[in-house]
Amino acid sequence: MDIVIKLSQFLLSLSLLIILHELGHFIPAKLFKTRVEKFYLFFDVKYSLLKKKIGETEYGIGWLPLGGYVKISGMIDESMDKEQMALPPQPWEFRSKPAWQRLIIMLGGVTVNFILAFIIYIGMAFAYGETYVANGDLKDGVYVTNPALEKAGIHTGDKIISIDGKKIENFDDDTNMKVVMAKEILIERNGQQQTVKFPTDFVDQMSKYEKGLLITPRIPFVVGAVSEDSQNKSLKAKDLFVTLNGQQAKYFDQVKAILSANKGKTIAAVVLRDLKQTTITVKVSKEGKLGVAPGGLDIKSLEKLGYYKISTKEYSFAESIQVGLEKGKNQLIGYGKQLKMIFNPETKAYKQVGGFAAIFNIFPSSWSWETFWSITALLSIMLGVMNLLPIPALDGGHVMFLLYEIISGKKPSDKFLENAQMVGFVLLIALLLFANGNDIYKAIVK
Template sequence: MDIVIKLSQFLLSLSLLIILHELGHFIPAKLFKTRVEKFYLFFDVKYSLFKKQIGETVYGIGWLPLGGYVKISGMIDESMDKEQMALPPQPWEFRSKPAWQRLIIMLGGVTVNFILAFIIYIGMAYAYGDTYVANADLKDGVWITNPALEKAGIKTGDKIISIDGHKIENFDDDTNLKVVMAKEILIERNGQQQAIKIPTDFIDDLSKHEKSLLIRPRMPFVIGSVQADSPNTSLKPKDLLITLNGQEAKYYDQAKVILNANKGKTIPAVVLRDLKQTPITVKVSDKGTLGVVSGGLDIKSLEKLGYYKISTKEYSLAESIPVGLEKGKNKLVDYGKQLKMIFNPETKAYKQVGGFAAIYNIFPDSWSWEAFWSITALLSIMLGVMNLLPIPALDGGHVMFLLYEIISGKKPSDKFLENAQMVGFVLLITLLLFANGNDIYKAIVK
């Protein structure tokens, strides 16, 4: 069932983005009286799951879910329709339209992608607001959950003051992304501030560990369930560890240190059970475990127990507009930084480039509209930026040649455009194979 939910979110998001992107080309083409021969969701290589002709356009769904397309008459695209291009230009064809109209048609798809992302962020600000923990309220610092960050020099209990000179006011979902792209992090440890330089190959080091998050607020050790063969029958589900062997075990990381120091021993403990402190004894295994599965607490429970003060900010529709626009802008800038890191061989970030499996794995196992729209907005930005890359087979390649034509007054020959399209297509297939090959490699290695 989890797979069905995950796949449903993936396909719904992908379909929505493809249809709207292609509509961005379709609508201006129609406005400029340019014939659109086909409008397809997914690719129809030799076969269509569905197709229906309405007017001059065939609308359909292909069987290969690697994207979608609109086929515009008189345009050199992935169809490489040389027979049509060999005929005299017709007034309804793309090649017969003024350069400025062709430019608008080609920019329509990415324009829709960016507008869609900003609209989603505005809607999310209005529907969900912002939930966060003020950074000042993380009095005991953060929990480092990825060894790569520890290797870089940041420890559990450190307080994150600023990242690349920008003060961290709130700890939220974007904090981990900022850390991933950081060059320098200012922390406070034992009352002293120090700047930590992040290694250039930090992202490559991250890839060697399965932990998805780098840092998170420090969490209590909550008993999720007691294993059948556990000697610690005195522990009950929902127990929260308070002390172990007379030492404070307020947080999970503290408890793990104490357990590792008392392997094979029976030690006293205090747990919070039904909001009352209850003394018990526990047997620590030779591996430093209690024979339990740790659980978790939701945000409201953590706040009720006094761990954190959770702040929620709601916005009116008018307030949501600047908030959503700002968030969209920040996501766009952040993605630009990520691309810059990917194209910098020193970071080795190219090893983390993923294909469809990587996108599929972003979606949660349980249905969440908030998560769905958040991921869809980010994917829309990614799709827009990637399509603007100056690769001939992409929108950005067509835009590049059109700008050359507008500036120079000279139109590249059809033969040149055909060759450029072929080179771009080969480059795209190479990138596609590389990205999805990375997914396969990671799956095999893990």
């Protein structure tokens, strides 16, 4: 059932992005009286799953879910329709239109992608508001979950003051991405501030460990369930550790450290049970385990116990516009930085480029509209940016040649554009194979 939910979200998001992107080309083409021969969701190699011709355009759904397309008359594209291009130009064809109209048609797809992302962020700000923990409320610092971050110099209990010179006011969903992209982080440890400089290949180092968040607010160790063969039947589900062996055990990481230091021993423990402190003894296994499954607490319980205050800010529609635009701008800048890292061999970030499997795995196994829209907005930005790359066969390649034509007054020959399209197509296939090959390699190694 989990995979069905993930697949449903993946296909819904992908379909929405493809259709709206192609509409971005379709609508201005129609406005400029340019004939659109096909409008397809997914590729119809050899045959289509569904098709219907309305007017001069055939609308359909292909069987290969690697994207979608609109086939515009008189345009050198992935269809490589040389027979049509050999005929004299017709008034309804793309090649017969002024360069500025062709430019608008080609920029339509990415424009829609960016507008869609900003609209989603505005809608999310209005519908869900903003949930965060004030950075100042993390009195005991953060919990580091990835060993690569430890090696870089950030430890559990450190307070993060600023990232690349920008002060961190709130700990929220974007904090982890800021850490991933960081060059240096100012932290406070034992009352002293110090700057931690990150290695150039941090992204590559980080990827060698289990994927997930790099840092989280520190959380308590709560007993989720006691295994049948556990020697600690005195523990009950929902017990929360207060002290272990006379040492403070307020946080999960503290409990782990104390257990590791007392392997094979019987030690005293104080747990919070039904809001009352209870003293018991626990047997630590030779592996430093208690024979229990960790549990969790909801936000309200954590707040009630005084761990930290969860803040939720609601916005009016007018306020949501500003918040959504700011969020979209930050995501766009952030993705631009990621691309810069990928194209820099020193970072080795290219090893983390993923294909369709990587995108599929972003979606959760339980349905959440908030998560769905957040991922869709980010994918829309990614699709827009990637399509703007100046690679022939992508929108950015067409835009590059059109800008050359507008500036120089000279139109590249059809033969040149055909050859460029072929080169671009080969590059895209190579990128596709590389990205999806990375997915396969990671799956095999894992």
